[in-house]
Amino acid sequence: MKLQEIAKLAGVSPATVSRVFSHHPNIRHEVREHVFTIARKYNYHPRLSTKQRNVMIILPGDEFYPIRNCLEMVMMALTFVLPKHGFRIEVLPQDNIERLNSIQFCGAVAIGAEPEDFKKWSDCFTAPLVLVDRDTSPHSPNVYSVRSDEVQGMDIAITHLHERGCRKIGCIIHGMAGCGNTDMRYEAILTALKARNLPVHDNLIHLCGDENYVEIIGKLLKLGIDALFCPGGNAGIVTAYALSLFNKSVPDDISLIASEHKLFSRYATPPQTTITQDHIGLAEIAANIIEAFPEKSRLPQCSTLP
Numbered sequence: 598m599k600l601q602e603i604a605k606l607a608g609v610s611p612a613t614v615s616r617v618f619s620h621h622p623n624i625r626h627e628v629r630e631h632v633f634t635i636a637r638k639y640n641y642h643p644r645l646s647t648k649q650r651n652v653m654i655i656l657p658g659d660e661f662y663p664i665r666n667c668l669e670m671v672m673m674a675l676t677f678v679l680p681k682h683g684f685r686i687e688v689l690p691q692d693n694i695e696r697l698n699s700i701q702f703c704g705a706v707a708i709g710a711e712p713e714d715f716k717k718w719s720d721c722f723t724a725p726l727v728l729v730d731r732d733t734s735p736h737s738p739n740v741y742s743v744r745s746d747e748v749q750g751m752d753i754a755i756t757h758l759h760e761r762g763c764r765k766i767g768c769i770i771h772g773m774a775g776c777g778n779t780d781m782r783y784e785a786i787l788t789a790l791k792a793r794n795l796p797v798h799d800n801l802i803h804l805c806g807d808e809n810y811v812e813i814i815g816k817l818l819k820l821g822i823d824a825l826f827c828p829g830g831n832a833g834i835v836t837a838y839a840l841s842l843f844n845k846s847v848p849d850d851i852s853l854i855a856s857e858h859k860l861f862s863r864y865a866t867p868p869q870t871t872i873t874q875d876h877i878g879l880a881e882i883a884a885n886i887i888e889a890f891p892e893k894s895r896l897p898q899c900s901t902l903p
Contacts (some may be wrong), residue, residue: 598641599895607635618701635698640720648766652887653686653705655691666831667856667874671708671729674876675883678704682884697722704887709777715740723892727883730778732899739890743882743900745874748780751785753870754826754854759793763824763852767817768793769810771830779804807835814839824852833862833869878902 598710604611608860609632616624617632634642656668656674679686684703689696691710706727707715712734717739718726726740733742734882768786772779783804790797800820803813807830814836827836835854840847847853847867854870855862862869882900889896 598639603636603641617900623778627729637814650684651702652679652686653702654686654688655705655707657691657709668708670876674880678880682888694851706883714780725887727886729879741898743879745902747781748785749903752789752870755789756846758824758852765822766824766826767827769813770828770830774804809838810835815843818843826856828858832856839863875902
């Protein structure tokens with residue numbers, strides 16, 4: 598459907614429709630909403646302008662979302678990289694995503710969102726969507742994913758501890774089964790432990806949110822672990838607090854690898870060994886996808902960084 602047809606159906610001029618989609622300030626609110634309603638009804642999307650450089654960053658609406666630290670680090674990387682590509686940034690919580698219908702943008706980046714949340718993206722928008730840290734379905738046009746190699750990451754951490762003599766490693770994966778990267782990390786940790794003939798009992802590997810973290814660390818210490826691997830969430834700072842309660846120190850009493858905000862890890866006492874993603878690399882790929890669109894032949898739908 599063309600702009601002129603939307604104008605006829607809405608009973609306004611083509612110029613008015615054009616101003617609505619370019620967010621001209623002199624359009625009355627009721628006219629704007631009427632044109633958007635007609636456009637949605639007939640699945641009309643304005644052609645992307647080469648001058649349009651707004652990128653929407655879609656964040657989880659729940660403040661207790663379990664990837665808060667990862668979200669912050671990805672967000673910092675995006676705010677560093679996207680302006681270098683000439684993009685302007687707008688931030689939108691996922692629970693207000695319907696507002697995208699009244700915003701003109703050339704691309705979007707969703708952090709920590711599940712692919713199911715955007716399965717109808719292409720029915721609503723012509724701009725590309727990049728999911729960070731999640732996979733996307735091959736049957737989702739205009740939806741791309743960029744993620745880190747979680748299996749490699751889990752293996753790097755277990756290898757590091759094993760090479761330093763640790764033989765009973767307790768693991769706490771922040772998150773719930775079936776959500777985010779939790780299951781992938783769990784299976785990768787099992788595989789890494791088994792490959793080195795290390796114990797893999799259920800009482801040594803836990804999934805958990807913030808509420809039971811300290812209690813689980815206490816139980817692991819009673820089992821005589823000599824190392825902790827804690828990927829996800831606020832692992833570094835929570836584990837440091839828990840170990841102080843149990844009068845244990847790193848590395849004298851126990852070895853620790855966490856995933857944490859790098860600034861915190863560096864200035865902890867002692868500085869923490871952490872495993873982290875290449876956030877700048879993730880942001881660069883997201884920017885390149887949006888910049889290259891709609892030349893889809895140049896764009897892998899799924900990109901994985903070591």
